[in-house]
Amino acid sequence: MSDRLDQLEARIDELRAGVRRAMRVKDTATARALRAELRAAERSWDTLVTGGLDGSPRVPDGAPQGLVTVREQAHQALTLLGAPAQPRLIAAVGEAFLGGTLRGSQLTSLRRDEERSFASSPYGRPYYLCAALTDRLAPARGLLTVSTWPLERRMVGPLSPRVDFLTCAIAVARHLSPDPRAARLLARMARNIPGGAAGDLGPPDPDRVIEAAANELAVHAERDTRDRADLAERATSQLDDRARLFGGTTLITVAGAAATAANGGAPTGPPAGPYVLGAPDKGAGATAARTKTRNTPTRGRR
Amino acid sequence: MNRLDALRGTTPQKPHDARAIAALAANPGCARRALLDGAGIDKDAAARHLGFPAPFGQSPFAITRGNVFEALVKADGCAELLRMLRELLGLPIAEVAYHDVENVGAHLRHAHTRALFDRAARDGGDAGTVYDHPLLSLDIAGHTAYLEPDVVAFQLGGRFHIVEIKSFAVIDGQADPSAVAAAARQAAVYVLALRRMLRELGHDPLRVAHDVVLVCPENFANRPVASPLDVRRQLGVLERQLSRMTGLDRLLDGLPADLTFDLLPDEDGLPTRPAAELADALRGATARYAPDCLSACDLCFFCRDEARQEGATDLLGRHVRDELGGVASVGEALGLADGARDPAEGQEEIARLLRNAERLRRECLA
Amino acid sequence: MSLLTSLARLRALDEGIAQPIATVRHVHLSARPMVFIPLKLSGEAAAPLAAVLGTERDRPHLLVVTQPRNRDLRFAWAAELAGLLLPYIEGFLAATETVERRNADPYERALDAPQLVLPNPAGVAFTRLLGRSTRFRRADGPYPVPASVPLLGRWLTYFGERAAFPGSSLMPAVTEELGRHWASGQSGLEDANLAAQLGWITEGPSDDAEDPLIWPPAGPATDPGFDAEVLAPAIESGSAERVTEALRTQLEPTWRLMWRAIDLLAGLPEGASVAQRWEHDRGSFSGMAAQLAEGAPPQARRDGAVAAASRLARLERAQAAYEVQRAYDDPLVMAEHRLTGEAFAGEVVETDPEHAEGEGRSRKLRPLVVIKTDDPVRLAPGTALGTPQRRAQGAQLVSARDGLVTLKITKGMGRGRTPAPGSVPEVGERVCYTSLTDDFQGSAALPEAEATPWTHGGPPREYEPGDEDAREEWS
C-alpha cells in the first residue's frame, strides 16, 4: 500500500506544480483540468491513508442540524431580535440563545430559495424569510426579515440600520442567559453604545445596556418612524405582493445581493510576492477578483 | 483617434483602480510606464504575453481576512465604525444616517454618489453620515477611472472624511510602516477624487479633510481601532504626477508615429500579437528600471531582463548607481576600475575612486 | 553600502558569482545553533502556521497548526514550541562563571548561550511578535494556557529585542549575515530571498531561486500560489496529515538552505572581537534569566520615555563600537575607511623609537614612525590614531604629505626611558592606522526612570500586566 501512496504523492506533487504553473500564466483551462485530476488523486490518497474508514469528514452545508432546520433557526433568531438583521448577527443569536449551530454563510442563499418558493405557491408557507427594502424599494444588501412583520419594520431609511442595531441590543439584553456566548455577544454590542459598557472588562450589565440603548433610540426614533412610514406607504401603493416581500426593482437581483454579501466586497489584504514588502501600492488582485469586476467600474482596493 | 488610443490599438482599456493610480508615483521617471498607464494598457496581460509574468499574487487567506474585517467594521449599521467616529471626530449622537450606495446598480452608482454628496454639501447635517462604497471618478490622462472608497463619513460642521479599512494589525500602537504608507497613498487618491467632485458641483473642495480615518484591527484580535492619517504629502505627489500624465504628448513626440502596444486580442481576449514584436515596441519607449519596480510594476521581470542584457548598473539599485556617479554600464565601471578604460570628461573623480577601490580589494584579497 | 561593496557587486555581476566583502566572520556561530524557520498565516499579524526547528541538521522537528483559525490549536502549537525551545534555552544556564565588577557585586555569567538562527529579518520580526502575543497569557483565569507558553513569550520577546542590538549573535538572520560577508550581483531587495542569495554565493545565479515551486519562500510569509492551490484545499479537507505534508514541502528546502548557509559562514575564520561581543551576549542572557528567576513581570507593551531614550543611546553606542571592531578585525572592512581617507596602511620606512618631548620631570617618550602609503590620507595633524596591529597603542598624526605619514606613539609603549620591546613597529613592517577608535563617550546623562520629566509622560508606572493583557483575544 505504501508503494501506491508513494506513487500517489509523486503524482499529487506533479499535479500541484502543474496547477500553480498554469495559474501563474493564467491558463485557467489547463489549471481547471489539472485541478480536477488533483482533487481525485488527493481523494484516493485520503482514502488509502485512512484505510478507507471515513470518506468525507465534513457535514455537507445546508443539511438540517439536529431537528430544527436552518430556516427555522433563522426565524427564531429574527423573532427574538425583532428587527432586520445580517446573517452574522442572526447566527450569533442562534448560537448564544437557541443552542443552534447556524453559520452565517448558510443564510446567504436562503432569501433566494424563499422567493422561489413564494413564486411557485404564494403564501403557501406560514412565514417567509424575506428582504428589507431600501428607499428605492429594492432589497437591501445582506439583511433578512420575516414576512409576518409589519411592513414599516421591514423598511430601511437612513437611520434604520442604527435604530435596528439598538433594538437588537435591547432584545439581546432582555434575553441574557448565563451562557458565556450570550454575554460575549452583549458585551460586543454594548461597547458600541454610548454609556452601554462600564469598561472593557467584566460581564455587561443588561439593565445598563437597555437604558443606554433606549436613550440613544429616543434621539433617532421620531425621524426614523416617519421615514419608515413613508416608505411603507410607497411600497404598499407601488409594489405587488411578491415585490413587497422580496424587493421591487431588478437593478440589483437577489442573487447578486447574496453573492455580494458572501464575498463582502473587494479584498482588503495587501498583495504578496517575493519582493513585495508590506503592502505595496500595486494592484495585484487575485484572479477571481479581477474577472469578477472586469466589466464593471473598478473596485476600490485591489 | 488620439495617439494614446493608437498606442493601445484594439486592446480593451484597462481601468485604473486606486492602488494603480497611487503606484503611478512609484517610478515617475519611467517613460515606458507613463505611456502604458496613460494609454490604459493592461500591463499584467502584456507581461504575461511577453513570457515575464509579474511575481504578484494574493493569498486567499489574506483576501478572506480583509473581507471578514471590513464586514465586521460595517456590521449592524456600522456600529463599530460609529463608535470610532464618535471617539475620533466627536461625531454627535444624532448623526447616524447610513447610505449603502452599493444598493444601487453599478451603472447608476456614480450618479447616485454625486447626488448624495451634492445634497450633503448643500443641506449639511441632515443628509447623511456614513456612505458605504460610494463611487468616485478621476481623470487619468483623458480617461475616467472609477474609484470606490470603503466609506466616506460626513460630519456635522460640513466636513467629509475618507475612511480606509485595512486588515493589517496595529500592535501596541505601531503598524508596519510600509503598509501604512501604502494606505496613505491610496487614501490620497480618494481624497483627490472627492475634492474634484465637490469642485465640479460648485462646493469648496477643501471640505474634504486631508486627515483620513484609517481603521485597522488592534493587536491580535479582530477589534477595530481608528487612527487619523494625514495624507497631504501623498496628495501633493499624486497631483504632480497626474499633471505630468497630461504632458504625455511630449513623450509621444519622440516616438515613431506607427508605434503601438496593441496586443491584438482575439475573440476570447487572448493576445495574438507576436511576443517579439510587442517586446520590440516596448523597447521603443525608454524604461528606467530599478529594483523597486519588483514590488510596484507588472513589467518588472521584462525590464529587469532588459537591464541584464544591457549590463546596466541599475540592476544593483539606485544606491549603487548614485555611488557610481551615474556610470550606467557594468562594463564601463569595471573598465574604469581596472584602468582598461580612460575616463570620459567628468568621470575623472569616480574613475580615481574606482581605481583606488580596486587596488584596495586586490591588496586585501591577495 | 560603500563604494568598495558596490565594486564587489559589479564584479559579482560580471563574473556571475558573489564576491567576498569580508575576510573573517563577524558573527558568533554556536556549536549547537537552534535553526528556527517559522511560517505564518497570510493576512494575519501573528498567527503561526508551522515551524521547523532543531539543533541537528538531520533531525528537524516540524510543528504544524493543522487548523490555523482555531485558537486552541494555536496555543497548543505554542506549547509544543515551548517544549522544544525552553529546554534548549535553559540548558545553557547550568554552567556559569563568576564575573567580578568594579563598583558592583560580582555576578554569574553563563559559559555559553543559546543561539536562534532565523532565515531573514522578517522571521526575526515574526518571532518578536510571537513573543508579544504569548507573554501576557496566563496559566489560570478565563483563557488558560500551559505555563510554558507565557514563559516562551518572554524569552522570544527577549531574543527579539536583543536581535535589534548591533553585533549581538543571539538571534541572527541568515540573509543579513551572508550579506555582510558576500556581495551578490543583485540588489539588496533581491538578496532578501535566501535561495537567490545563496545561489549567488555557491553556484552562481539561477532563475530557479525565484520560482516558488522549486524554492518556496523562506518564510514567514508563504507563497500566495501555494496558499491558493495547496494549503487552502488541504485545510478545507479537514485532513491534518494533508496540511502537515503540504507545509513540510514548504519548509524542507529552506531547512537545507539554512544549514548550507551556516556551513558557509563557519568556513570563515572568526574575527578577533567576536568572542568579546558574544561575552556581552552571554552576560545579557544571564541577566534575563536572573530577572525571570526573581519573578519580574513580563516586558512592558511599550517602553517609558526614559527607557526608550536610554535604549536608543545604547543601540547607537553598540552600533559605533560594532563598526570599529569590524574594521579592526578585518582588513577588507578597514579598506572602506582607507578609501575615504580615515585610515591608511603601508610600510614603515623610518623610526625614532627614543624620541621624547619635554625636559626633566615632564619628559615624555614619544616614538616617531614614518610610513609610506599609497592611500589618500585625509587626516589633520593632531588626530588621534589607533592600529589593529597593536590594539593597546595610541598615536597621533604629526604630518602627512607626498605619501609619507609621520606619527608619534602616545600610549602603549611602556613606562621606561625606552619603549617596551615590540611596541614600536620596525622598519619594513606593514602597518595600518586609523582615526576610528573604540573609546566612546560614556552614556549621555539620562535621568533615572523615577525622574522622567512630565513633558515625557512623568515617571513610568511599574508595568503590571492586567486581566486585559491576559485575556486579549488571539483570534
Ligand code: SF4
Ligand atoms: S518595471 Fe519597467 S515599465 Fe515598470 S516602472 Fe520599472 S522600468 Fe518602468
